[in-house]
Amino acid sequence: MCTSLYKVDKNEAWDGGGSKSLAGSLVSSLHRLKDVDNKDGGFFVFGDISVKVQGSFRLHFSLFDLQKDACEVQYLGSITSDPFKAVLLPKDFKGMDESTYLSRAFSDQGVRLRLRKEPRAMM
Template identity: 55%
Template sequence: LAGTLVSSLYKLRDIDQSENGFFVFPDISVRLEGRFRLRFNLYEIVNQSAVHICSVVSDVFTVYSPKLFPGMSESTALSRIFSDQGVRIRIRKD
């Protein structure tokens, strides 16, 4: 796993214009081909120690070899909305 593996909380508006908290990981990449899941852990800093709050596991995703890569998909509406609010995310120009 490569890229920024830690995120602070971002207070952002979502697709419905509701204000929520999001953790953004715009540059994570996997260097081996295969099928994977990611585990995300939430910690709270209390009195100079980290307290584990919860964990969630992502859906399975596939990493392809360069030869079999099906091509870039379109940027999601949520990614575009976050970018419009100043989050540094690469947005695919169509």
């Protein structure tokens, strides 16, 4: 699965800066992991993705099947996230939020994620 930045009001890619608008791993393979209820599931994990421009956006995720034997790629479908506001000024950034139970569960299963284990109040 790969992701790209989309306009908040239209179903089209945001073109104000090209590939310099997103940072981190923009592709993810399928991970077979257990969820918070200890049930097996398939997850695409984008653990370090960030938006480098200010504004409101959506993320567009496209799923492809890579067929190694035939050296082909087949498009399977896509979905677009809900809108979100991106980029805080450095003076407004209060630090990472405490990691979710799901993030910690994925990390315990071997997925590489940056975690914050203590609540901010303790620091």
